[in-house]
Amino acid sequence: MPQFLSTTDADFEQRFSAVLAAKREDSPDVDDVVSGIIADVRARGDVAVLELTAKFDRMQIDADQIRLSDAEIDAEIAKVSDEEQHALELAAERIRAYHTRQMPSDEMWTDPDGATLGWRWTPVSAAGLYVPGGLASYPSSVLMNAVPAKVAGVERLAMVVPTPDGIINPLVMMAARVAGVDEVYRIGGAQAVAALAYGTETIAPVDKITGPGNAFVAAAKRRVFGKVGIDMIAGPSEILVIADGDNDADWIALDLMSQAEHDESAQSLLITTDAAFGQAVADAVTVRLETLERREIAGASWRDFGAIITVRDLDEAARLCDRIAPEHLELCVADPEALSDKITHAGAIFLGQWTPEAIGDYVGGPNHVLPTARSARFSSGLSVLDFLKRTTLAKMSPEALRAIGPAAEVLATSESLEAHGLSVTARLRKLNG
Amino acid sequence: MPQFLSTTDADFEQRFSAVLAAKREDSPDVDDVVSGIIADVRARGDVAVLELTAKFDRMQIDADQIRLSDAEIDAEIAKVSDEEQHALELAAERIRAYHTRQMPSDEMWTDPDGATLGWRWTPVSAAGLYVPGGLASYPSSVLMNAVPAKVAGVERLAMVVPTPDGIINPLVMMAARVAGVDEVYRIGGAQAVAALAYGTETIAPVDKITGPGNAFVAAAKRRVFGKVGIDMIAGPSEILVIADGDNDADWIALDLMSQAEHDESAQSLLITTDAAFGQAVADAVTVRLETLERREIAGASWRDFGAIITVRDLDEAARLCDRIAPEHLELCVADPEALSDKITHAGAIFLGQWTPEAIGDYVGGPNHVLPTARSARFSSGLSVLDFLKRTTLAKMSPEALRAIGPAAEVLATSESLEAHGLSVTARLRKLNG
Structure with missing residues (x-):
């Protein structure tokens, strides 16, 4: 069971602080290993990449097989059902439409002193996209990273995705095609990050690397930062639902579980003005956890990091929310816009009961790469701005x-x-x- | 003497690559020391800060003296001349006007499917500004960091500045006052960064830390990144001047020296279509280096990292420029706008011979905190966006x-x-x- 808290409890502040401070990430210290891998790839290029791929992905390939040919990609894409293809295309189209609106404009003006000032935006020339292999290989993540890059005008978009034991995810290939990825390489891990950052005989270096990955990938991204740009280092996913009593407990339970099923370290929080509703949601979660495919993961997350917090009113909910600075925030209340206006720190807000967070993961349009671990206090989700840079202009x-x-x-x-x-x-x- | 290169030389590519790859930064490995300092400040708060300040800045103070009182700041400000005050105020006003134009707008729309989508920008609640003490204590840097923060709407802006042996720079205090800094603390080094990130009994924690510093400060910023946001880690300054033969060699020499005098690791490059003009600039630098106050620093930078590159035409200049991705770029040519349009990667562009880079350091309006070490390929100078974050909105x-x-x-x-x-x-x- 998750924790139950109420702002009227004498020990609320102490327990709420504990929820905030919960150490959810076990980041193994892989920095030395990663540092060695990067040095190896810088020194020996493709040869190092091939050796490491043989070792970690159990694949013996030659240098000319590192990049997937168009024919190979076509063959994978042919395995995708029409239904899945259409879903990916709808998602890509909606993500593209949203991100196109983010494009900033260039400005130039002359001030009263006669100084002409301004700025202009230009795209990063080449970007690299890391896509995890195996269980966490999500085609939706390919879209969320690649579409903004292409909207920004990135000319060359290179994707790396490990294919352990040679297994390729056809949907990832379809997503890459739909999003306009230019090059696909079947490598992963720190060696792939190093290859993108420094280049090898077969992979030209890029200027910016984005995309999620395991501890090795995260450590490699931190290490190559400076040589290239990187996006944020994402932690485990989180959701906060603020709900009044006028909601379907099962819907809210499913919304909470849709974060919890990602990862045992994910965190699902409910703040409600109605203690009885909070209990009803907890009961609904219990029922759902009996049958959910990923019930072991979701159950562990809910047990270890879940919490249901009863508050006196929505103002109190807003204040607690700003202390949590959640990655995802659902406002299932009568007037979600009014509550939204009272909240300062959140990565993405989903307004009203017809907007489950899962819509945002796939087809809503806004990006699903969002700041975790309270970093919404100072950072934003992925956007076209991550693939652009601004040059300031001055002429006296x-x-x-x-x-x-x-x-x-x-x-x-x-x-x-x-x-x-x-x-x-x-x-x-x-x-x- | 700097290096002379010409694109018509047989070994040009090799020598140009060497100029690009010049290892200018000697970053001592202070990570272990910094990690210990941060742990100490987290564990012992003010007591640790006071001990470290006594050790590094040779100042015995009490906890209630860490923050400067308004009366102390007033007393320092009283030492500033009217001329300097007016110059700072003019600079702040122009920086404010420029950065106000950078404020992005919120958007909200409903698409044909009935999905209401958008985003909104909110300021970081609390920001910390690091200001170096001693020789590199620049009031202009206070303005360039603090003004954008305040334009963005940061409510609480806390500044730390070490005052070794108790010596305070009155101009830094005046700049803080003019820019609207809310709190000033007389501490520096990794201990000040740790105090801002984690808070102590007297310093409330902030959400974002910006500002330049030495190797200890840079290492501390890297370490607290994630807990708080940070700006870029700046390397030594750089300028590239592209000039045709129709320029005053002494002006260009002074522009090159105004980067070189910052730091022995600074890099000043000239690309010219006129080899004789390149020689004239080299001669003018030699003359100026006889009398410049900082001739030892500027001379070392020019000798070790300076280069004069003769090109066939301005198209060639633009292509080389994009490979350099300079922090500062001066275009002293007949049609600087046309040349500017051919260039993709540069932190800031100064158009025409009446726009020396030094104008941008102080009073032009654009920010002088700019991407160094070729990072203009993927990053931008400081702006109001560094003190804002975007929340995406979706309602189905x-x-x-x-x-x-x-x-x-x-x-x-x-x-x-x-x-x-x-x-x-x-x-x-x-x-x-």
């Missing part, structure tokens, strides 16, 4: 330099940066002389 | 769920995430009677 007219140059001279002098000041002084002398 | 109408829910069910099934699918199925069942 002689008049503008005359107007604002003297202040730059003063500040340069006060910072003891003489050449900075002189670069302005020399120009002003010409202007004034 | 029953009709929208009916339209797109089935695709979510299909994808959930294909990913073996049963509860995801059931959370949609249960609702569709109700809808469909």
Whole structure:
């Protein structure tokens, strides 16, 4: 059973803090191993990648097999049912439509001093997408990473996906095709991250790497950061549902379980204004856990990290929510917009009872790569901005330099940066002389 | 003397690659020391901070002296000349005007399926600003970090600045006041970063930490990343000037020296279509290096990392520029806008001969915190976006769920995430009677 808390309990603050602080991630220290793998791939390129793939994925392949041919991809895609293809295409289309609206615009203006200022956005030239193999190989994640990259204008999008024992997920190939991925490599682990960051004989280096992965992949991404850009390092998934008593307990139970089934370290929280409803949800979860395919994972997550918190009113719910800063937030209340306005920190908000979080995982349109572990306090989900960068622009007219140059001279002098000041002084002398 | 290269040289590619790959940073491995300091501050709070401050900054203070009082700040500010105050105020006003234009807008729309989608931006609640003490204590950096934070709407902005031997920089205090910094603490190093990230008895924790620092500060920021957000870890400064022969060699020499004087590891590069002009600039640098106050630093940077590259034409210059992805780029050519359009990777572009890079350091308006070490390929300078985060919003109408829910069910099934699918199925069942 999950924990039951109430803000009227004497020990609420203590227990709520414990829920917030729950150490859910067991991150094994794989940094030394990963550091060795990266050095090996930098030194020996394809040869190292092939050896590591033989070792970890039990696959003997040659360098010219690292990249999947179009024919191979076609053969995999042929295995996908029409129903699944259409679902992927609908998802891609909706994700594309949403992310296209995120495209920022370039600006340029001339201010009253005569200074022309602005910025422009340009795409990252080449991006790499890591896709896990095996159980966590999700075609939806391919769409959520690849579509924004292509919307941003990334010219070259290279995907790596391990295929342990040679097993390829046809839906992942279909998602890559639908999203416009340019190159697919059947490698994974830290060696794949190193190959994307530094390049090998067969894989040209990229500028940015995104996508989820295990502890080795996460450690490799941290290590290559700086050489290339990376997206966030995601932790286990989380959901907070805020619900009043006027909801179907089974729907809410399923929403909570749809996070819990991801991972034993996932966290599902319910805040409700109605203690009896909270109990009804707990009962509904118990019933669902009898039959769910992934009941062992979901049950462990719910038992170890789940909590049902009864609050006095929705204002209190909003305040607790901001302390949780949840990755996913469902507002199943009569006026979800009004409650949403009271909340500052959340990765994604799902408004009203007809918006289960699972819609956001697949077909809603917004990205499902979202900040975990309270990082919604300071970071955002994946977007086209992750595949763009901004160059600032400035052009002084002689008049503008005359107007604002003297202040730059003063500040340069006060910072003891003489050449900075002189670069302005020399120009002003010409202007004034 | 710097290196002279020409794209017509047989060994150009090799030598240019060497310029690109020059290892300029000597980052001492201070990670173990920093890890110990952070653990100590987490465990012992103010007591640890005070002991470390006594040790590193040679200052015996009490916990109630960690924060500067308004009266102390007033006393420091009183030492600033009117001229310097006005220069700081002009700079702050121009930085504020530029960054205000960066504020993104919230969006919300309903698509043809009846799904209401959008996003909204909210500020980080509390931010910490690291300001170095001693030689690298730059009031302009205070403005460049603090003004965007305040424009973004950060409610609580806490600044830490070490004051070794008790020496305070009055201009830094004035800049903090002008920019609207809320709290100032006289501590520095890894202990200050730890205090901001985890909080102590006297310093409440923040959500995001920005600002430059030495190797200890950089290592501490890397370590607390995840617990809080951080800005980029900046490397030594760089400038690339692309100039035709129709320029004043002394101006360009001063622009190159204004990066070189920052740091012996800084890099100043000139690409020119006119070899004779390149030689004239080299000669002008030699003359300036006889008298510049920071000639030892600037001279070492120029000697070790400077280069003058002659190209056949400006198209070639643009291609080389994209390989350099410079932090600062000056385009001193007849049509700087046309050349700018050919360039993809640069942190900030300064257009035309009346726009020395130093204008951008102080009063231009755009931020001077910019991506170094070729990271302009995938990242941007500091902006209001660094102090905002985006929450995505989604609301399905029953009709929208009916339209797109089935695709979510299909994808959930294909990913073996049963509860995801059931959370949609249960609702569709109700809808469909």
